[in-house]
Amino acid sequence: MTYVTDTHALIFFATGDLKRMSPSGERVFRRAQGGRDRVHVPTICFFELALLLERGRVRSRMSFDEWYALVAGHPGFPVEPLVWDDVREARGLAALVDPFDRLIAATAVRLDVALVTADERIQSSGLVETVW
Numbered sequence: 001m002t003y004v005t006d007t008h009a010l011i012f013f014a015t016g017d018l019k020r021m022s023p024s025g026e027r028v029f030r031r032a033q034g035g036r037d038r039v040h041v042p043t044i045c046f047f048e049l050a051l052l053l054e055r056g057r058v059r060s061r062m063s064f065d066e067w068y069a070l071v072a073g074h075p076g077f078p079v080e081p082l083v084w085d086d087v088r089e090a091r092g093l094a095a096l097v098d099p100f101d102r103l104i105a106a107t108a109v110r111l112d113v114a115l116v117t118a119d120e121r122i123q124s125s126g127l128v129e130t131v132w
Contacts, residue, residue, distance in 0.1 A: 002038045003028055003131065004080065004108040006117040007045040007100065011058055014070065020118070022132045028116050032076035039116065040080040041071055042107040048100045085110050095125045
């Protein structure tokens, strides 16, 4: 199966903070890690991660470039570029206030796949299928 991840789900998995993941969310990531599924990582997730690292909201021994290399170097986690259709779709997702959430959800809509997210606002919006 194919999915899109949001930034926080990616961070939880990559840092080993599995207690913050649901069993379903962890299973999706483990299957991608094992090559059985694919979890697309929207490019915008890396910008959000950069801001979280810069502001000290995420602590990591890895640099931003190491984060990118870790994810982008794994075939189960293809980096999904931001395209015009994502921007256009995100404009219609006004129920989601956070611009990162809107662009990430729009990517899932474009790819017609579920979004792996713990974000209750996204889950309850009904705008995109979610897994958690």
